[in-house]
Amino acid sequence: MKKYRCISTVSLLLLEVFAVAADRLPFPNAQSVNLWRLEKRQAELQALVNDEEQVVFKKPKFSEFPPQWFEQPLDHFSKDSPTFGQRYWVSKRHYKKGGPVIVLDGGETSGENRLLFLDTGIVDILAKATNGLGVILEHRYYGESIAVPDLSTDSLRWLNNDQSAADSANFMRNVKFEGIDENLSAEDTPWIYYGGSYAGARAAHMRVLYPDIVFGAIASSGVTHASLENWEYMDIIRAAAEPECSQHLVTSIAVIDGLLAVPRLRGAIKGLFGLAELEHDDDFAGVIESPLGSWQSKNWDPKLGSTKFDQFCEALAKPLGKLNATQSVSLAGGLDVPVTVWNYANYIKENYVSKCPEDATIEDCFGSYDDSKFQGTDLSLHWRLWLFQVCTEWGYFVTAPPDPEFPRIVSRQLTLETQSRICQQAYPPGKHFQVPALPNITAVNVLGDFAIAADRLAIIDGEVDPWRPDTPHSQNAEDRNDTILQPFKLIPNAVHHYDEYGLTDIRDEPLEIMQIHLEMIHFVKEWLKDWDTVLKERRQRSKSTC
Template sequence: MVPTNPKSWLCALAITLSANTLSVNSKSASPDSIDGSASNLIHALGPQGVNLLKLQNRQKSHNAKLFVQDASSSYGSNLGDVPEDPFPEFLPYYFEQPLDHFTETNHTFGQRYWVSTRHYTPGAPSTPVFVLDGGETSGEDRLPFLDTGIVDILAAATGGVGVILEHRYYGNSIPVANFSTDSLRWLNNAQAAADSANFMANVKFPGIHEDLTAPGKPWIYYGGSYAGARAAHMRVLYPNLVFGAIASSGVTHATLSNWEYMEVIRLAAEPKCAAHLVGAIESIDSILALSREGGRRAGMGKMLKGLFGLASLENDEDFVSLLEAPLSSWQSKNWDPSVGSTVFDSFCAALVKPPFPFVSSPAVVDAPFGDASRLVKEEGLVLDYAVFNYAKYIREKYVSLCPEGMTVEECFGTYNDAQYQGTSLDQTWRLWMFQVCTEWGYFTTAPPDQKQPRIISRLLDLVYETRICAQAFPPGKHFRVPAMPNITAVNALGDFEIAADRLAIIDGEVDPWRPDTPHSQYAPDRKDTLTRPFKLIPNGVHHYDEFGLRNTADEPEEIKKIHGEMIVFVKDWLKQWKA
């Protein structure tokens, strides 16, 4: 790699670096560069998210095997020990649910739940029950909210009972023998809502002799993200059972092309990072377009991919989809550093950093993207150094996850149908993907206006992002996935304008999902009242209010404020309760 302006970087004249000779070694890979659950990866990255999830799981399995083999170490001597339960106070229980609430069937399954009675006041006429919807992940992942998060905060303030209710098909609440197209046909919004209603109306909590079922007691339903939309839906669908609901980052608007997700990130990111991203993506798109024209420029695309360690990746769409990977970590930012991700910030720092440590002139560092002082020539390409930084980051953090014995096509290609057709119960990525393909959508695409600044490639369109639906879910004997998700099934429940008394809407100012919530730029504005709270957390990202600290005095001011306001409006709601 050499700068094109030797007067600016005289010391770099002799430096060369061939990206094509860089070795890719799986031992240097770190799955920590991939943030979030299966649903989070699929939310932002679609089919490439499935690939990364599989590589992440493979790496973790490999590391665990190496750990087990090292029995001579001080760690290895304890490998037979059962991991300590971080929440021993909360035992799992199961509630029997019908597989199908809308047709007669004898098939049932156990829906897992957990209960906290640490603040319960027996015999109180208006003892509230706070149920948190587990959403599109294992209910175990939600137990922190029962311990120190929003469920515990509200239960402590009101003498209530806290519950985590696992969503059908997720965690251990699995009603089927496999995840084939036919077996997944009962995984939909209506069935899940009916599960919750049946649970509230009939559950008998172990160790509690008092009848706490709805509508005899005030139940307040809470959810974040997808589960936030479900919380709002429950208040609308079952108002006789759900006395109140809190939708945090509730995505009540289902959509096909969810291009606004990345637009929020572009506008909220540190300006220099965002500008470098926009410039890098425009450069990459331009080179790929020239390469597809053929002629003497035909090899430019492969040269570009080679910088990223992806020269043999066949399809341009797969290449640019992998470049989205660090962007998806924005959603995992959190005010609590013990649970929040710093991957996006690390990526930005790497992107804007001058490639040579002795080059720190403000004239270069602060020059606009593409300025002559910033250009570097490598492998026949002349590009802003931010593109080379981007390439290095992708090589080290993501391409390095591809293990020895597998090609980059096998790791990051998405055109092989067979890699998405396993239906065993360990293929948990199929669950949220099925919901995406049938009812919810949210395919992350480039902006429809190609002149608009963007941080992902214009090649990422609806055709590419939705192809996995047909690949992963071929027609079954009893069910066929629609050509496009039936988003009307979701939006008919209220969409941006969903509203009811004792339904709170809480969102984050810079949440990439905000455009799909009632705080969207497309939604009408509302008043914030005690009966219908409508709150936006300054600088908040995804369901910020759901998290809490054991010592609430240590929470940042904006989190103390929202938690205090939530306690106020919930107490006001409970004053309206009439048994």
């Protein structure tokens, strides 16, 4: 007889955390794919139970919101297209007749990872304030909204901005909600379209592309500016981190780059980090870049946020005996480095190199020059999805600053050439589609770029969000007035789409988060006062075109 037991809390959390992070790489490069594999393996090993045992999971979260399905054409621009089921979830807990629909774009992850926002986050907050219906709409190809047999180059050719926008428009025009008799089509009901990050850009794009059905939109950390070299991502972190930590990073990278340039010391510095066997310097630079991705994982809610970046900073500042982090230590191999570099090396060995299994070499784990490592096409390889979008239309390759004299916290080995190489490795030409040599970022920027604007389009960003340089709050964008009709808000000390998260009672939230939520409730309510006028104008235009 088989034995049953509940999976350990630690194992369940590891699987859960990996599932949330699995759809999107911390940085769009080959090294992130290597780390994705290692973390996936580690999560699976932690959750492993004996062959004679069977895992019994707890009751699923958010069972109040069962998944539903909407039929979509795989190709909206073909008369003869197969279809797929696009998954969505609905909250009717606050809905009253005449209320709006608040739809959240699931973006580049499984929609299941967005259900939190239907329960206590921004969808619930706005639905409660407006007697609205809450909806999470999963993005094509992500989660279970997929109709292709694999993730080959050809199979991914329908994963693009135009098709995704058409999905949302078709859904908004034609969905019928179970248990609700009245017509909630976006042509007859005010829909507020919300998105964060990539989905934030989509929210802004939907308001511009489909103004007759998207009554209002909120772009939170919306990356409406696509770029090839996203070096400013790291510069936001350098400027916003605690000054001591920032200086340790700048010092460390300058020393490391200097040693990599000396042939007789190149192997010694890589060896200090436990990566002596790693042949290519850009692979080494990619590994030591990895801890910086945890800045984006910060959150105002301690139950959801990560403290890994702070732990990394603490590690860099540790003394070595009587030596403080800024003093030098002489090591084997002719190395003479600041203690903070020694600390950096130990952190990388403990947190990254240690994940490389005993039966694999360092090159197996962290090398990126073997194309075959990146050419699997199984549907479980979720990393292929967002990376494909990066390689075709969005860009965002994280590189060192173009000015070599500019202070930096990543190695100058990280160039557009080394970081974008993964595109040609992972997506060889198919019979029907070929990934361009560089992403066609014009497809994004032509929709408005930094200047994207419309009535009832709110722009909300975080002051210290590393993605801020790609939003309308970039220093490269013109400043704007913050108005009810075109809100333009910057949340103090906030990182990535902080307004998307919320508590059951917003009065329990930190002041700056409660404030932004109250402001969002206010401007959405003000927008809704214009609905009757907008609907009348729509109907008049419709009659005039008949």
